[in-house]
Amino acid sequence: MITGTLVLSGIALVLAIGLVLCSRYMAQSEDSVIDEVERILPRIQCAQCGYPGCKPYAAAIVADAAPLNLCPPGGEATVRRLAKFLGRDSVHLEKPVAIAGLAGVQANLDDTAVIDEELCIGCNLCLRACPVDAIVGVQQMMHTVISDHCTGCALCLPPCPVDCISLAPRHA
CATH class of the missing domain: 1.10.15.40 (Electron transport complex subunit B, putative Fe-S cluster)
Known part of the structure; x- marks a missing residue:
């Protein structure tokens, strides 16, 4: 037992x-x-x-x-x-949201950031803000954007102290 x-x-x-x-x-x-x-x-x-x-x-x-x-x-x-x-139904992609802190600026995949190299002071703030490392440059020298890598997210715009960055159509 x-x-x-x-x-x-x-x-x-x-x-x-x-x-x-x-x-x-x-x-x-x-x-x-x-x-x-x-x-x-x-x-x-x-x-x-x-x-x-x-x-x-x-x-x-x-x-x-x-x-x-x-x-x-x-x-x-x-x-x-x-x-x-x-396991959900697929839906169409929404348009990007407006960028926080930038009235009227909206992220757009068809746009790319463009740096006015004459105004750029080489502060590196945009470089740190870019989530995809599409901006290249060194301290105290002008920077530029690798447009093929840029997502058009516009996160580089707010930190720029001299407003030398803008969004432009990618294939202009």
Whole structure:
């Protein structure tokens, strides 16, 4: 009788440990879903979605507090990938939001930042603000924008102390 009880207790213990291990390895936590959504996003931290970066936007998407279509740099392809991953309906890409602190300035994927090199004082503030490293230059020397890398996010505009940066159509 005692042997049978011990055998059944041992089997129950092994099964319980197996269930715990399976639940840990097979369950997908919300954090892992957020991480995967963030991997689908371009991760350039441009804030064009209205969130301070890609991770907060990913968290809002997973919590169903934000739509899938607020990432202009990712484009329609990113919206489709997000919809497929999350099992939601795909929607069209929203227009970029206005840039905080710049009345009338709106991020636009068709635009690129342009630096008036005669006015540039080489302060490096724009260089630090660019989330995709599209601005090149050294301290106290003029800077320039690599337009193929620029996302048109306009994050380089507010820090410029001499207003030598503007947005212009990419293919002008």
